[in-house]
Amino acid sequence: MTQPKIDTSLKTWDEIKTTTCYMCACRCGIKVYLKDGTVKYIEGNRDHPVNKGVICGKGASGIMQHYSPARLSKPMLRVGERGSGEFREIEWDEALTLATSWLAKVRREDPKRLAFFTGRDQSQGLTGWWATQFGTPNYAAHGGFCSVNMAAAGLYTFGGSFWEFGEPDWKHTKYFLLFGVAEDHASNPIKIGLGKLKERGVKIVSVNPVRTGYSAIADEWIGIRPGTDGLFAGALIHELLRNQKIDLDYLTRYTNAAWLVIRNPGGADDGTFARNANGEPLIYDAVIGRPLSAHRADTSPKLVGEFTLVDGRHAIPSFMLLAERFLSDDYSPTKVAETCGIPTQTIRRIAAELARTAFEEELCLNIGWRDWAGRIHDKMIGRPVSMYAMRGISAHSNGFQTCRILHLLQIMLGTIDVPGGFRYRAPFPKPAPPGVKPAGKPGQVKPNTALPGPPLGFVTAPEDLLIDKEGRPQRIDKAYSWEAPFAAHGLMHTVIANAAKRDPYGIDVLFLYMANMSWNSAMNVAETTAHLTAKDETTGDYIIPHIIYSDAYASEMVHYADLILPDTTYLERWDCISLLDRPISEADGPADAIRQPVVEPDRDVRPFQTVLLDLGARLGLTGMTKEDGTPRYPGGYEDYIVNHERSPVIGPLAGWRGKEGVFHGRGDVNPKQLERYIENGCHWFYELPDHVKYYRHANRDYLEWASSFGFIGRPDPIIFQLYLEPLQKFRLAAQGHGAIVPPEEHRQRIVRYFDPLPGRHEPLEEALRDKIEFPLHAITQRPMAMYHSWGSQNAWLRQILGRNWLYLARSRGEELELCDGDWVQVISATSRIKVQVKLMDGVNPHTVWTWNAIGKRSGAWALSPDAPEAKKGFLLNHLIAELLPERDGGYRYSNSDPVTGQAAWYDLRVRIEKAEGESEISAPQFPVLKGFKGIVGRRRA
């Protein structure tokens, strides 16, 4: 039989355009194949620094996201009751005029009555600046319910962070320890890295209550009990100390281990660093025999001893406090083993493996470098142990401190920014913490006036808080108040509840961007929708008078908006992935990128960022209008990307600056900058020379370059803050010292949790709940092929995973007489849900878990109301309280980390009961959301 002849060189496209993916937060480079203006195929861009040609399950399904029937198609104005889904289509001019009128009134009267929160926003460089220009302190993106514990713990400790601010040295590491990484974060960079480790046969250890995804391919899985990672890491430190396997040289050179801490119990200076007249911290010099400035290079600091200062006060190196804490029995492997669910011998063995790799498999790169003091070193020494951690650490109310312990472990081993260790990504390292302070103190929020600084920053003392004289919060989310002093990303999860309770005050406009706050991003969904629709009993008006929402898709939140501003898909827009925002840099050098529209929208939608600039101009915001009152960026977001300068010669994009496009980092505006990016595949990457690729916290050539590039103010070394004095300042304030002290009701909590030493405490909700009544931990993680609620509306991805199950340990299931497919009630102190279970072995026996954000509200996302996402799928969110139980005096704190305000999703405790003789539909079910004309799928129907 003859074979048919096949054309193996089919050309199914007529054009290929590069841009940046937006199917999750990784922001990989993609190539989009087009035929007659239709998207045919999307693949990874080989030249891109983030993904180097690969693409993930989500990225390759982008085409279905782009053509989703859930796309919004026209501005809409609510005409029925809020939440009823009754809208009428309006024109953009009417929409923007109306929004402007609401916003102008707020700005004229009291700018903080605008709460502007943006969810998975990749333009925080713009949105944060817009809020500053508007004059409201009430701005943040979704970091408060995502990863602020990781960002804050890292930035306050070593001026970098897990998350996107750094990465393991995939090329050189010989041992990789992964803590609590839900599978979406990060996506391709971690997968590429794991692939490289596998090629080299590097041992991978995953610490995670659930063995899926990355844990599945790890050489060793440690099925830890949720919320106890700090104890486990602390016990590793205990073992390293006890066996004298720590890097004392590294600690002396790069950390504040030798800095002297004043011992004066009860005094206002107790626990602060001893300082000289210039305010410089002191060390005790072993050779000279007296205290010297810690900033000097030519010293021999003592790590051990008690010393008398010139003024007679006593002080000891902070290292002694650290060592005493972690050598104490509280962190001994035998003591923590049961709580963590990890055998003592395993803890000891992992500590031994870490020590062996760090100290006996030392790595040496023959690359000379110059340290901060100008001393030349002829090689770079590496301790090839690397670690990475994400949401399993951050989403607990002890996450900030737990993450600090992980960094302490890394630093004790001498592994930060050394060959084989954990490497910074530009613009990091920055001073620990970065110098910017949040604006929004009383007197800084004024009618028709911009804020004097950005709304988000890093608090280091009570003086920096945004509180009034009585200690009351100034922000609607209570960020930077005594309740969440280090809330570097705000507390988006508290905004709706606080606004509805007018606590600390009411607002006039709630303005949200791509955040599904009435569903999978809300704690306690039923309560949240009640807040969104709550009316004032006297006036009958909504307590939150106006809700403006911008999104590309008909999410559950869209239905609760008064005014819908439809956004474009990611393939229809300009964007900049800016170093002023969340960077996409690699460890080898800084990078940024753009999105370009690869197709034109076929609907009456506008890119949100262009809309925001338009609103800014209509409101007359200084940065967005010219002196004659006309818009400064009439060409929209792309005009801003090219022409905006945050400070002279620094703009959103670092590449090809200057009129000729020959400067990088700093340079005048280049009118042809976007063309240059497009020519280069829509990204820019600047590879650092070898001698500045490591030890960057103390590498003079790097620090000088980073300072010339605008990443840091001055080329000073970055000293790791193992002992965190800002926390002690809060503790002292809570003990009554200083000019600004917390109100009585907050004091005990601050004394308890503002520990300047890294240390583990029990998660707050867990400590307050009856562990017999609620014996199980309940957590979620994301499947690799889904990114929050976008994924399960996607025609392809929902065929892979169209519903979720509750997974529990086989042993636990047998105890409860449960089989796969049985229905159970899951009961928390807040609520109950009814779901279907599956049993598995690879899960901590005290833990149940499910996939996050698969459950949909019936009628949302243009899915049919009987979609499995709605009828079998479910959220754990219903079980999670937004507030902790009442304390003495009736006050209820938010369910968050007491230091950073990070939402404590993973603190949830539940019990399970078999549900029999009930319908085979998950519960709760909410009224079906009505479709409306402004949704593409509905329009066609």
Next chain:
Amino acid sequence: MTSLPTPRPNQKKLGLVIDLDTCVGCQACATSCKEWNTQGYSAPLNDSNPYGASPEGAWLNRIHGYEVKAPGEDQSRIVHFPRSCLHCEEPACVTVCPTGASYKRAEDGIVLVNPETCIGCKLCSWACPYGAREYDYDHGVMKKCTLCIDRIYNENFVEEDRIPACVKACPTGARHFGDLGDSESKVSRLVAERGGYDLLPEMGYKPVNKYLPPRQRRADEKMQLVQSEPVKRDGKAVMDDFFRWADRLLSR
């Protein structure tokens, strides 16, 4: 019934080598396959009821996850298993085909379906023990992995992109493509080094694609620190010891 081509000397056998030790089950290969093949040679791959109660469509590559607990082992293992056509040397799906629509290419061993002559009788999917064929209900024909026949020889691509979409996508590098008929090829060497194996060899279809088994885990090393046995002293003595050790001349 359809006959197989007579193997040539040094017969080229194009296929995939899939590393089960490295696959994290991310679905990148599955969706990349779907998006390429729904617009290329196999276009379109159907999706029925995509936004309804039971969405389903044709996928030429599906990923399954299995939890396996071997007797005597403390821990289970989760294995992600990508499944697609194995391009067997003696494929029953071809020999069973009544019209000749299902055929094995003489030049490279790729098993294909000719949509012009496929009558949609599904005999091939019954014959395939690997469940690797997908019936396209919208178009009434059988679809299957083509090893991206429209990519691997496609002159519109640069050389390095002439690989199947699934291989190009794979973020962990768990998928490899090459000539398994050439014992010196990279994929053949990988199979030799890692003990690559056939699925269901006892069936006798001689699959070309190979799977690399999960490596032995190294969780049981008897690793200990020198002083790792509990020290029979109180905490104070341990601390004193430690501080004596740490109290040394250090320089900044």
